[in-house]
Amino acid sequence: MSATILDGKATKNAIYDELRPRVAALAEQGRTPGLATVLVGDDPASHSYVRGKHNDCARVGIESIRKELPADIGQAELEGVIDELNADPACTGYIVQLPIPDHLDTGSLLQRVDVRKDADGLNPVSLGRLVLGEPAPLPCTPRGIVELLRRYGVELNGAHVAVLGRGITVGRPLGLLLTRRSENATVTLCHTGTKDVAAELSRADVVVAAAGKPNLVTPDMIKPGAAVLDVGVTRGESGPLGDVHPDVAEVAGFLSPNPGGVGPMTRAMLLTNVVEAAERSVR
Ligand SMILES: Nc1nc2c(c(=O)[nH]1)N[C@@H](CN(C=O)c1ccc(C(=O)N[C@@H](CCC(=O)O)C(=O)O)cc1)CN2
Secondary structure, eight states, rough: OEEEEEEHHHHHHHHHHHHHHHHHHHTTTTOOOOOEEEEEEEHHHHHHHHHHHHHHHHTTOOEEEEEEOOOTOOOHHHHOOOHHHHHHHTOOEEEEOOOOOOOOOOOHHHHHGGGHHHHHHSSHHHHHHHTTTOOOOHHHHHHHHHHHHTTTTTOOOOOOEEOOOOTTHHHHHHHHTTTSTTOOOOOOOOEOSSOOOHHHHHHHHHEEEOOOOOTOBOOGOOOOEEEEEEEEEEEETTEEEEOOOOGGGTOOOOOTTTTTTHHHHHHHHHHHHHHHHHHHHHH
């Protein structure tokens, strides 16, 4: 068997074709959406992700605002930047690019983001709404995973999904999304305390690997025909490596590669969240 590729890049392009007229309609009413990013420090991967987000904004007609700040910025000064964006009418949605340096308090910064401008769905109020099943912006990577599977017709209703990793940007909110009535999946969230990860993966119809451990998922762990999404990335001397061994493509029915799978979908869902927030906003 050779897996069908879940092509995140092509899907992102299709989503941008759908967003462009919606942005143009908002612009005609003088309500052009504006995405801001807050980037702290010099991490090359974070810089590359943020660059990609702004390039994408230009492609669909969303205005962009960049805040690039030194790694040694203090908490109070950074909170000042957040307050500025909360008050800026040109910024209709924004994100704090994660991770930020250890001396800063991520939780209190995310809490400070005006929930109406929370483009990442990571403000505790947005996450609480997700838990309660109320409308809210959804975290971009989990939303991108669900959207990618939906567009390729991968069945989630009644499926057993194994998620590797319980981080706040992927694993934990993904479990919440997949167990909504609209998705109706049964989720096993695996983490460092999971006794037999291979056993959990081998009975899953869908595997999402977001552990950040190169080649952790091997073909022997995968049920033939399962959908496998490679989300984790580790940057070594030989370049970036995903969590999924390349030979998994011989066993899986569907494979979301890394790069080219969930990463572009994360960007597409960020812009979707920004457009939706602008559409909801009252002039
Ligand atoms: N505030 C947030 N921070 C982070 C998030 C997030 O959703 N919100 N997720 C990740 C990083 N991320 C988005 O910010 C992200 C990761 C990867 C990609 C992407 O397009 N990757 C490409 C490869 C590009 C490259 O290697 O440079 C791919 O997979 O094809 C986009 C966004 C952590 N931080």
